[in-house]
Amino acid sequence: MAIREAEPLGSLREVKEAGLDREDLLGVYRNMVITRGIEERGHILYKQGKIPGSFYTGRGNEASAVGVATAMGPNDVGTPLHRDMGVHVTRGVEPWRIFAQYMGRYDGPTHGRDGNVHMADSNLGLIAMVSHLPAMLPVAVGCALAFRIRDESRVAVGWYGEGASARGDAHEAMNFAGVRQLPVVFICDNNQWAYSTPAHLEYACEHLADRAQAYGFEGVVVDGTDVLAVYRETKRAIEKARAGGGPTLIESLTLRMEGHAVHDDAFYVPKEMFEEWAKNDPIERFRTWLYQHAELTEGEEDEISAGVKKLLNDALSRAEESPLPDPAKLADGVYATPEDLDTPHHK
Amino acid sequence: MSEKTYLQAISDGLREEMRRDKRVFVIGEDIGVYGGAFKVTLGFQEEFGAWRVIDAPLSETAIIGGCTGAAIMGMRPVAEMQFADFISCAWDQLVTVAAKQRWRAGTPVPITVRLPSGGGFSGGPFHSQNPESSFAHIPGLKVICPATPEDAKGLLASAIQDPNPCLYFEHKHLYRRIKAEVPDERYETPFGKARVHQEGDDLTVITWGAMVYTAEEAAQQLNDDGVSVEILDLRTLVPWDKQAVLESVRKTSKVLVLHEDTHTGGFGGEIAATIAEEAFEDLDAPVKRLTAPDTPVPFSPQLEKAFIPQVEDVVASLRNLAEY
Numbered sequence: 070m071a072i073r074e075a076e077p078l079g080s081l082r083e084v085k086e087a088g089l090d091r092e093d094l095l096g097v098y099r100n101m102v103i104t105r106g107i108e109e110r111g112h113i114l115y116k117q118g119k120i121p122g123s124f125y126t127g128r129g130n131e132a133s134a135v136g137v138a139t140a141m142g143p144n145d146v147g148t149p150l151h152r153d154m155g156v157h158v159t160r161g162v163e164p165w166r167i168f169a170q171y172m173g174r175y176d177g178p179t180h181g182r183d184g185n186v187h188m189a190d191s192n193l194g195l196i197a198m199v200s201h202l203p204a205m206l207p208v209a210v211g212c213a214l215a216f217r218i219r220d221e222s223r224v225a226v227g228w229y230g231e232g233a234s235a236r237g238d239a240h241e242a243m244n245f246a247g248v249r250q251l252p253v254v255f256i257c258d259n260n261q262w263a264y265s266t267p268a269h270l271e272y273a274c275e276h277l278a279d280r281a282q283a284y285g286f287e288g289v290v291v292d293g294t295d296v297l298a299v300y301r302e303t304k305r306a307i308e309k310a311r312a313g314g315g316p317t318l319i320e321s322l323t324l325r326m327e328g329h330a331v332h333d334d335a336f337y338v339p340k341e342m343f344e345e346w347a348k349n350d351p352i353e354r355f356r357t358w359l360y361q362h363a364e365l366t367e368g369e370e371d372e373i374s375a376g377v378k379k380l381l382n383d384a385l386s387r388a389e390e391s392p393l394p395d396p397a398k399l400a401d402g403v404y405a406t407p408e409d410l411d412t413p414h415h416k
Numbered sequence: 417m418s419e420k421t422y423l424q425a426i427s428d429g430l431r432e433e434m435r436r437d438k439r440v441f442v443i444g445e446d447i448g449v450y451g452g453a454f455k456v457t458l459g460f461q462e463e464f465g466a467w468r469v470i471d472a473p474l475s476e477t478a479i480i481g482g483c484t485g486a487a488i489m490g491m492r493p494v495a496e497m498q499f500a501d502f503i504s505c506a507w508d509q510l511v512t513v514a515a516k517q518r519w520r521a522g523t524p525v526p527i528t529v530r531l532p533s534g535g536g537f538s539g540g541p542f543h544s545q546n547p548e549s550s551f552a553h554i555p556g557l558k559v560i561c562p563a564t565p566e567d568a569k570g571l572l573a574s575a576i577q578d579p580n581p582c583l584y585f586e587h588k589h590l591y592r593r594i595k596a597e598v599p600d601e602r603y604e605t606p607f608g609k610a611r612v613h614q615e616g617d618d619l620t621v622i623t624w625g626a627m628v629y630t631a632e633e634a635a636q637q638l639n640d641d642g643v644s645v646e647i648l649d650l651r652t653l654v655p656w657d658k659q660a661v662l663e664s665v666r667k668t669s670k671v672l673v674l675h676e677d678t679h680t681g682g683f684g685g686e687i688a689a690t691i692a693e694e695a696f697e698d699l700d701a702p703v704k705r706l707t708a709p710d711t712p713v714p715f716s717p718q719l720e721k722a723f724i725p726q727v728e729d730v731v732a733s734l735r736n737l738a739e740y
Contacts, residue, residue, distance in 0.1 A: 146489070179520050179522075182520040183520040183521070187520070191522065196488055196517075196523065197520065199513055201508050201512045201513075204509065204513055206481070207481020207484070207485070208481050208482075208488070210481065211481055211483060211487075211489070212485040212488065214482050214485065216489070217467065218486070218491065219491075225485070237477065238477050238508070242481065244475065244478070245473055245482065248473055402518060402522070403519045403555045403556055404579075405518040405524035405526070406579065407579055410579050
């Protein structure tokens, strides 16, 4: 059960076999464009002083995030991280709520109580991340445990990065998932830099996916700038888990194309590295593929661009109208009430 | 009613919750085939199967994080830490994830963590601690410390049904030593309602867990001196019954706060501060604290006796207060 290096994206026919028709592909492209658009506008908002605290983006990770989320079923759940805005977009979080979140407004998913990508809509099967990475991996494994106990054909997806791979939570989560062969897929967003620390100072094996074998399941390395390859590998892993085949670790290789956060100019990343990976921009790459393999027309591309532009402009206006949270309600909801359990999951 | 040990009451309470609520499962180290280090879950795996009585690897983080995920998916997990001391390994999952999830993300995390705590058996620094005060400081967690078999069963039922992360500290020194009548039917003992362990007029001892019985023995000696001691068992630290404490303070005007946890930052400080803020005029003496000293829990019996407040220590403190 050595690791496998996933093949690159193929023809339209191959993609269809993997479960996506042309309409779906345009949807995937649109979600990637929305994801980047949200984060680019976030940058502007930050510079305008409208975002308190810091601001994080996932530039370069759009294919990985959208690809994984596209492969998830409607009843599957996940714990996406700060480079995975594309997961929230694909699962259906409305962009105006994301902008409200950025700006600490009431209509953000956390109502101003937490910032940036620290959010999730549980009705969409997502669980909000914490800063302590990879603390959400054991939580994802716990979701899978619930599915296994109840004998449901649902799968949990847990994200972490190559930096967080150095922490014990990753080991405990993967070990437990392997021992019990739980329906969980681990996605390692390996963007090669944990803040300023390069990958070779985080781990000493060749690939992080190598570790899967030690936990008793399959590891796959995929080019994280190739949305279709990410989709295909995740789909495969999710269906395997759903069928009782246990976990898979997918290492998605990308480069973090910006600093750790907006304050960080990433001077420590060699320029050539950025130049090299810029050639593999996930959105450019997929657009080219769509032209070559799916007969994307300029008209269609323009329509998507214009649609996204309008969506995000409207979203920004709506978010700016969202009220600030009420300080008088700060202490509300520290403790849940029985009525709070009246959610789809708890019913 | 039937007479049960504290341990049997916990076990029976847990079994009853598992029988009536399919969402409840237990997970921990050596709890299945072996029945748990203290045998609380003895026979559970035979009755409920290996997927509701889960032998976990030695992974406290995965246990608590796993419970959190399962709870968010609608289960009612009950985790056993083999010893309360080991909860430190899962601090992040409890404090960073579970405690804050409802407030910041709207997602309740109804988990119960059973924590065999307390010293008295030469368990040494890592099998004897009472870390309840550390967790009482964390908004979002509830802290439960039953002292009697009846409360052990009723508070466990409440914890399992509560929509929040509940830390249930079961004192090891009470497991087989304390026996009392326990109602046979199911009941929930509400959080935040202190129990008057014994009524008295002259002094109040505010305490919880095993110290309730230390206080009781000491109070008997004071009774021989003609001093009547009221013992208030808080039952839960979060939430804690401020009203009952203030009422007792108003009645006796002299207070000893007693706990087995260490001194600085111990929950006794919170109680003493609240009394000073809200009942200063009712006091006839400064609020006295009697706690373990600020050291790790020692191993040698000689040292451990010097660490855990003993009956004679309580007697001395109470006599001081009585004479003030």
